[in-house]
Amino acid sequence: MLEIIVLPLLTMVTCKETRAAIIALHKKNGFTGKDIVATKIAPKSTIYRFIKNFKERGSILVKKASGRPRKSSKRQDRLLKRIQLRDRSATSAELAQEWQQASVSASARTVRRRLLEDGLVSRRAAKKPLLSKKNIRDRLIFCRKYSEWTAEDWGKVIFSDEAPFRLFGASGKRLVRRRKGERYHQSCVMPTVKHPDTIHVWGCFSSKGVGSLTILPKNTAMNKEWYQNTLQQQLLPTIQQQFGEE
Known part of the structure; x- marks a missing residue:
């Protein structure tokens, strides 16, 4: 008759240690699931789940849950970024509506999270004088023309x-x-x-x-x-x- 020895400390170990102990009893000592359940080291469902996972993956490590799947692919995320950069003042709700045309059903909150991942955050726009292309060109020409002027030169202005x-x-x-x-x-x-x-x-x-x-x-x-x-x-x-x- 198989003799089962219950170690008192096994009831106080952590989940990781419990998992290792269960696999050790099953693999090295040849205990069945029923035998391990009798040790009361863990709930019955937990013991059978650990043994099943070990047989499938050959490891005592638990596969990390992937979590809730993303509603958008990387390609769709890049599309959202392009839409935002095309119109910086577009709101999250407006972007969500335009994103739906790319078959992405997402809320304004999801849009904000995706943009935040790319470092795009909402801020109050800075106020600056309106400059036409001619204004920009003329200012650049002015700066280049006088970039090497000295304090003595500017003293005559x-x-x-x-x-x-x-x-x-x-x-x-x-x-x-x-x-x-x-x-x-x-x-x-x-x-x-x-x-x-x-x-x-x-x-x-x-x-x-x-x-x-x-x-x-x-x-x-x-x-x-x-x-x-x-x-x-x-x-x-x-x-x-x-x-x-x-």
Whole structure:
């Protein structure tokens, strides 16, 4: 009659050690599944599953579960990336709808995960002046032309510009700290008017200092007449004062 010895510590070992002990009893000692069940080393279903897996794969290692299959292939993921790069402002929902045309039924959340894998994250767009192809080309030509200028060269240049200023309120965003229910509290709102008064200011400067400052009448735009008058009455005297007859 087969004698079965139960080791007390076997009931306290880890799952990996339990699996190794079961296979050792089965392979080296010739125990059957029924014999091993009698040792109460593990539940009956667990013992038979370990023995079956060992016979199929010849190893005590458990095959890692593959998890839920991906809804898209690598090719479809590359297609999604191309769609996003073609229109950077497209939302996840819009991309999901366009992706469906490639037979990929996925949610906006799945779209965000796929794009995140490629390092594409959603961020607020930076604001920059609109540049046409001609603007870009002209700026590049300018940079190349003056890239080797020295401080002495730039010391012979005077810069001028004009800008509008609103007399009421601010044109940008303002952050406030408020409690719940204080969104429209007087101290937490930024007052606005439909047609705020605006003034245009013209100025110039060089390495020798700032020049004249011209403030146009309220709500007056800088047209060609005002600009020519400003250059004649303000710029030329500033140049004469800073540079003399050079």
